[in-house]
Amino acid sequence: MSKFRRFGRLLAATTVSATIVVGAPVAFAQEDDVVDFSVTNITDFHGHLSSQETDAPDANSEMGAAKLKALIDYVNQDQEYIMTTSGDNVGGSAFVSAIADDEPTLDVLNILGVDVSAVGNHEFDRGYDDLLGRIVEKSDYPLLGANVTLNGEPMLDASYVQEIDGVKVGFVGTVTTLTKNKVAPSAVEGVEFSDPVDATNKEADRLKESGEADVVVALMHEDAQQYAAGFNNNVDILFGGDSHQRSQGIIERDGAQPLHWAQGHEYGKVLQDADISFNKDTGEIESVEITQYDRSMPEVEALAPDAEISARVAAAEAEAEELGAEVVGQMDRATFRGQDEGAGSGSNRGVESTLNSLIADANRASVAKATGADVDLGIMNAGGVRADLPKGDVTFQDVLTVQPFGNSIAYGTLTGQDILDALEAQWQPGSSRPRLALGLSAGFEYAYDPTAEQGQRVISATLDGEEIDPSAEYTVATSTFLFDGGDNFASLANVQNLTDVGSMDYSVLNDYIADGAEVQEG
Structure with a gap:
């Protein structure tokens, strides 16, 4: 509304x-006895603190944390509200935050007044000790994970209840089961991620049946549109995340209020506000209306940024500018991530891209230079590439914005069959991203049939014109993330003779650009 x-x-x-x-x-x-209040939500913020400077803001323009705070206040004036997020607050962050270990973002989320958040997969990037220590300790709000266990025991609170004018509002937080594949497996050793819908339904039943909650809101770090139909009648509202999509809908249900669900895109581009009317006499929700706000709306663009957050962001920007201004090299042409037709760069991780291939080349060349090893193949995962590289001067900021995760680069031996299996694993049906295209270094080529059955799509693969021998061994350079089987590329975890070269992914790309990077044609 x-x-x-x-x-x-x-x-x-x-x-x-x-x-x-x-x-x-x-x-x-x-x-x-009718209480009006709202639940406000963002998702997949990823440390995008700064406003995107543009003369023609649209629905895809980043509003920045300071305008976001002004918008939160604007849509909730004269009304009680609860501020929430659906996870990935930090990790894979914009340069302004990543270069300072996301400390500015953790500060800003507190100033924004976040009351409760689901945990996202990126909160696990540095392992569960970092999540339970640094991130939880610096957050003035609970991070929920109803479907997360550590060594068989609950790792995070399943739910949180906040009361507004006598109405008890319960929140259940969950994270995608693919977390185990999206972070280095060594970072989540002993951690299990059960079905988020089942976990939410179970906790919602408990909250309603015990009388602890009158209204239940699911904060799920997984695609809302894909999973909304599975929630039971004790879940009243769903805010999704993870897949960086904008969507919204209503599911009618027999004998219960409809389920109102929505997902707010990414990077604070969309603020979602659910206006709720609850009748305390009947114990029922009378109405729910979810509105999604973005910078294409004149009233949003006209808002003055919040002064306190503006000051904090300005300080972070000044520090990042100083640290990131160093020019590391030159690019004679820009390189881009994969995209859907008519959509922005990075919108499709399931197609080959010049930037993914460039980083694969960098992994191969830089490891060979540093170690003297004869490296056959470099590999890069599309999800680890978060921005495009410009033509001309390339700074440290550009490079760290492209690769913000800080994974180590390593090399080791894989069989040809392991490599072929990794190619087949690019297709992951049933997931919110059914294909994840690998970046592969120059000289490696393969043909495939996308209509074939799962596991039988790769027709042929060659390295420097020679067919890949399933029984032969090849030296491969990539991140420890992939060598741990990350992004569900399980066969890459079969690596033997693994050697961590002691370099971070962004420094390897830095070095490659400094040495005069060559961009693959295609």
Whole structure:
């Protein structure tokens, strides 16, 4: 419900109440027992603190943390609200945050007034000790993981309840089961991620049946549209995340209120606000309306940024500018991530891209230079590439923005069959991203049939014109993330003679660009 419609509704309610006072005092008492409040949500913020400078802001423009705070206040004026996120607050972050270990973002989220958050897969990037220590300790709000266990025991709180005017609002947080594949497996050793829908339903049942909650909101770090139909009648509202999509819908249910669900894209581009009316006499929700706000709306663009957050972001930007200004090399042409037709760069991780291939080349060349090893193949995962590389001067900031995760680079031996199996594993049906295309260094080529059955799509693969021999051994350079089987490339974890070269992924790309990077054609 928009701010203006909300004001209209309040005015109408006041008029009705005044009429009822004269003729029907009982009805007036019932009106007094209807509580209006809202639950506000963002997802996949990833440390995008700064506003995107543009003369023509649209729905895809980043508003930045300071305007986001102003918008939160704007849509919730004269109304109680609870501020939430659906995970990936930090990790894989914008340069302004990544270069400072996400400390600015952890500060800003507290200033934003976040009340509760689901845990995202990127909160596990540096392992569960970092999550339970640094991230949890620096967050003035609970991070929930109802489907997360450590050595068989709950690792995080399953739910959180906050009361507004006598209405108990329960939140259940969950994270995608693919977390185990999206971070280095060594970072989550002993951690299990069960089905997020089942875990939410179970906790929602407990909250409602025990009387701990009147309303249950699911904060799920997984694609809302894909999973919404699985929630039971005790889940009233769902805010999704993880897949960086914008979506919204309503699912009608027999004998219960409809499930209202939404997902707010990424990077603070969209603020979601669920206006809820709850009747304490009947114990039922009377209405839910979710509105998604973005910079294409004139009233949003006109808001003055919050002063306190503006100051914190400015300090972070100044520090990042100083640290990132060093020019590391030159690019004679820009390189890009994969994209869907008509969509922005990076919108499709399932197609080959010049930038993925460039980083694969960098892994191969830099490891060979540093160690003297004869490296046959470099590999890069598309999910680890978070921005494009410009033509001309390339700075440290550019490179770290492209690769913000800080994975170590290593090399070792894989069989030809391991490599072929990794090619087949690019297709991952049933996931929110059914294909994850690997970047492969120059000289490696393969043919495939995308219509073939799972596991039988690769027709042929060659290295420097020679067919890959399934029984032969090849020296491969890539991140420890992939050698741990990350992104569900399990066969890469079969690596033998693994050697960590002691370099971070961004420094390897730095070195490659400094040495005069060559871009693969295609």
